[in-house]
Amino acid sequence: MATNAPSCPPSAAAEAGLLTEAPLDAESLLRGLAGLEDGAALTFLGIVRGRENGRPISAIVYEAYRGMAEKELSKILSEARSRWPVKAAVRHRTGRVAVGQASLAVAVLGAHRREAFEALHYIVEQIKARAAIWKIRFEQAGEPA
Amino acid sequence: MSIKLLFFAQCADWVRRRELELPWSGPATVAELIDRHEILSALKQRRDVLKVAVNEELSGFDKEIQDGDECAFLPPVSGG
Numbered sequence: 001m002a003t004n005a006p007s008c009p010p011s012a013a014a015e016a017g018l019l020t021e022a023p024l025d026a027e028s029l030l031r032g033l034a035g036l037e038d039g040a041a042l043t044f045l046g047i048v049r050g051r052e053n054g055r056p057i058s059a060i061v062y063e064a065y066r067g068m069a070e071k072e073l074s075k076i077l078s079e080a081r082s083r084w085p086v087k088a089a090v091r092h093r094t095g096r097v098a099v100g101q102a103s104l105a106v107a108v109l110g111a112h113r114r115e116a117f118e119a120l121h122y123i124v125e126q127i128k129a130r131a132a133i134w135k136i137r138f139e140q141a142g143e144p145a
Numbered sequence: 146m147s148i149k150l151l152f153f154a155q156c157a158d159w160v161r162r163r164e165l166e167l168p169w170s171g172p173a174t175v176a177e178l179i180d181r182h183e184i185l186s187a188l189k190q191r192r193d194v195l196k197v198a199v200n201e202e203l204s205g206f207d208k209e210i211q212d213g214d215e216c217a218f219l220p221p222v223s224g225g
Contacts, residue, residue, distance in 0.1 A: 046225050048181075062224065065153055065217055068201040092224060102223050124225065132198070132217075133224025134154035 008058040018065050019133075020075040021095040029107035035088040038118040039108040043123055046104035048097050052138045058100045061141040065132035066094075076126045088112040092133055148210055150177075150185075151217040156195065159187035169212040175199070176206040178216070188218060195220060 026043035034041070048060050061073070077088050087109045097103045106123050110116035146169040157163045167182065171182050175197050179185045188195065192206060198217040209217055 010219070024148055063154060064149070064224070065198070065201075065219065069217070071201065081222070128225035129222070131222060131224045132219060133222060135223045138155050 004128065015121075018070045018090055019066060019092055019094050021093060024091050024093060024102045024105040025092040026105045026107055029085065029089045029091065029105055030109065033107060033109045035087070035109070037111050038087070039097060040108075040110050042108045042113075042116050042120045044104070044106040045102040045122055048099050049103055050099045057099060057138045058141045059096050060103065060135050061096050061137040061139065062092075062094045063134050064092070064094045067133070069132040070133045072142050076123055076130065078121045079126070080108075080134045081136055084115040085112065086115055086119045088119060088123060089121065092127070092131065096132070096139070102124070126132040149215045151191065153217065153219055154223075155220045156188070156212045156218040159191065160185060169210070172209050172211065174207050174209055175204070175216060178210060179206075185206070 015085045024045065026045055030041055030043060051062075054098060073090055073092065077090060080086060082087050091105045093101075093103045104124070104127065106120060106127075108116045108123070109119040110119065147166050148169045150165040150167060152160050152163055152165075165184065167178075173181070179188050179192075196219040197206060197208065198219060199202050199210065200215055201217075
């Protein structure tokens with residue numbers, strides 16, 4: 001549900017380093033956003049599954065066109081903030097991500113759950129459709145890292 | 146005077162490199178660049194699945210490339 005709510009500008013820390021090779025921490029994303037008016041706090045983790053096309057894998061390697069990907073991730077967050085009265089943050093990993101680890105983390109805070117769920121869904125779907133990030137290799141189980 | 150080409154994911158496999166610097170010999174569109182350089186021939190038949198970004202902005206194959214530009218060839222994304 002679109003609203004004319006004013007956007008909630010992010011802190012500089014929340015926007016920095018949208019791409020990282022380090023393991024993701026959804027809780028720290030939330031801590032960077034939290035405020036006294038927030039009644040709904042959501043996090044999404046996109047996890048590397050153990051099978052690809054029916055075959056077991058041990059990891060996925062991600063590549064990004066860094067400048068363009070970071071701009072698009074930032075734009076997607078801005079769009080979500082202008083459509084819903086929420087605060088939001090995202091981190092996407094690059095490099096090798098092992099099965100069971102998160103490749104994508106999104107945190108959304110809002111006064112109420114409805115806008116928070118809608119914004120979170122929008123952000124995840126847009127990232128998957130638009131960000132200049134690719135899965136470039138699926139490591140087979142047993143293959144050296 | 147040169148231009149920088151970047152190839153991501155499957156594009157890097159098709160042209161067998163991740164980046165390439167070419168001398169800039171005057172204005173040319175991305176499509177003309179692909180036609181002129183044999184090293185880019187693998188991209189010719191794949192234009193329908195590729196996107197092009199010039200200086201980190203999505204563009205078309207008719208975008209004119211200038212001296213110093215960075216042109217990236219992007220297959221369908223698969224992040225998340």
